[in-house]
Amino acid sequence: MAQSAAPPYAGQRIETGDKWYQLFQKGVELGTWNVEKLFDEIGFEQDRETWQSLGEDERNQIRYLLSGFLDGETEVAGDAATNLSRAMGADCLAGNRQKEMFMTMLTLTEHKHTQFLDIYMNEVMDDRDNYTELDPRRGTRVPIVQTTGLGEVFEHQGLLTAKAAQTDDPVDIARAATNYHLNVEGILARVGSTAISRLPERANLPLLNYAFKFISTDEGRHITHGVELLKELLEKERAGEPSYQGVEAGIVETLYKDVPYMADFAYMYTEAVGDPLDLDIDATLLRGGNLIDGMYNETLGCDIDYLEVMDTVSDRYDEITEWDLESRLEEQERHYQQKRGITADGGDE
Numbered sequence: 324m325a326q327s328a329a330p331p332y333a334g335q336r337i338e339t340g341d342k343w344y345q346l347f348q349k350g351v352e353l354g355t356w357n358v359e360k361l362f363d364e365i366g367f368e369q370d371r372e373t374w375q376s377l378g379e380d381e382r383n384q385i386r387y388l389l390s391g392f393l394d395g396e397t398e399v400a401g402d403a404a405t406n407l408s409r410a411m412g413a414d415c416l417a418g419n420r421q422k423e424m425f426m427t428m429l430t431l432t433e434h435k436h437t438q439f440l441d442i443y444m445n446e447v448m449d450d451r452d453n454y455t456e457l458d459p460r461r462g463t464r465v466p467i468v469q470t471t472g473l474g475e476v477f478e479h480q481g482l483l484t485a486k487a488a489q490t491d492d493p494v495d496i497a498r499a500a501t502n503y504h505l506n507v508e509g510i511l512a513r514v515g516s517t518a519i520s521r522l523p524e525r526a527n528l529p530l531l532n533y534a535f536k537f538i539s540t541d542e543g544r545h546i547t548h549g550v551e552l553l554k555e556l557l558e559k560e561r562a563g564e565p566s567y568q569g570v571e572a573g574i575v576e577t578l579y580k581d582v583p584y585m586a587d588f589a590y591m592y593t594e595a596v597g598d599p600l601d602l603d604i605d606a607t608l609l610r611g612g613n614l615i616d617g618m619y620n621e622t623l624g625c626d627i628d629y630l631e632v633m634d635t636v637s638d639r640y641d642e643i644t645e646w647d648l649e650s651r652l653e654e655q656e657r658h659y660q661q662k663r664g665i666t667a668d669g670g671d672e
């Protein structure tokens with residue numbers, strides 16, 4: 324991370340020269356876009372009009388993509404506000420006070436992303452049902468997210484961040500940060516944002532587009548935080564500090580665990596859903612692979628076998644192209660409907 328100059332003043336509790344302090348300041352300065360203002364300034368009209376003019380398969384592809392974001396943003400906001408923030412106060416982390424300060428900015432922006440997506444999808448794409456009343460926090464995700472493997476990545480995130488908050492152990496913190504900042508934000512969200520940035524060629528959705536420019540900039544700061552955090556832990560491991568041993572292995576293991584499920588969601592880009600918006604699975608996989616290589620190998624100095632990762636992805640891809648997605652979706656919806664019946668009855672029947 325480029326180190327900007329420290330301000331000409333200092334505190335006693337807060338280190339103003341610390342890079343997390345500066346990242347916090349950047350969030351205060353740049354992360355202040357206002358979702359409601361964006362709604363007021365751009366309005367929903369053009370997006371609604373375009374949405375109405377799209378074919379059903381085009382709508383489905385966009386809705387699937389945004390459903391991944393809606394559930395993803397809700398999950399990262401929830402974990403950032405609770406366990407991830409707690410873990411940043413761990414004694415094993417340098418400048419933990421500044422890291423906690425940064426987490427407030429991260430949490431705020433994740434809630435704004437959720438705010439945008441939830442209202443946008445409700446106002447523009449009025450024909451979807453995300454089973455909100457069945458508690459979307461854990462276990463009741465949008466059917467398409469639950470049907471594909473994406474739900475597993477978020478499940479993993481919940482477990483890893485909870486463990487990191489509980490143990491304050493550097494290896495547990497590394498695992499949580501790998502899933503959260505590298506896999507979810509650094510790969511899934513970036514690949515998804517790339518797809519959304521290509522939508523204007525096919526669908527004029529200015530409100531969605533503007534919002535995603537802000538969202539991507541916010542995510543850039545979150546990823547920087549994650550990468551710097553992992554670098555710090557790896558440096559201590561490589562310097563031979565006993566309690567940091569196992570950090571790199573934890574990072575690598577977390578990638579291999581998440582990769583097949585991340586590939587599952589790439590199903591949304593394939594010919595199996597017709598790919599009416601031409602999001603192009605090959606380009607998507609290549610972009611994902613480059614991001615893995617760049618973050619894990621080049622930046623963090625891990626030794627990820629790129630070909631092994633791509634093999635895992637392509638094996639999984641062969642598997643999922645055999646899926647009958649429609650019937651899986653119907654099955655998931657049937658299950659939710661049943662739960663909804665139980666909820667409505669208060670569980671008495």
Ligand SMILES: [Fe+2]
Pocket residue numbers: 396399432433436538542
């Ligand atoms: Fe986000």
Ligand SMILES: [Fe+2]
Pocket residue numbers: 399433508541542545
């Ligand atoms: Fe984020």
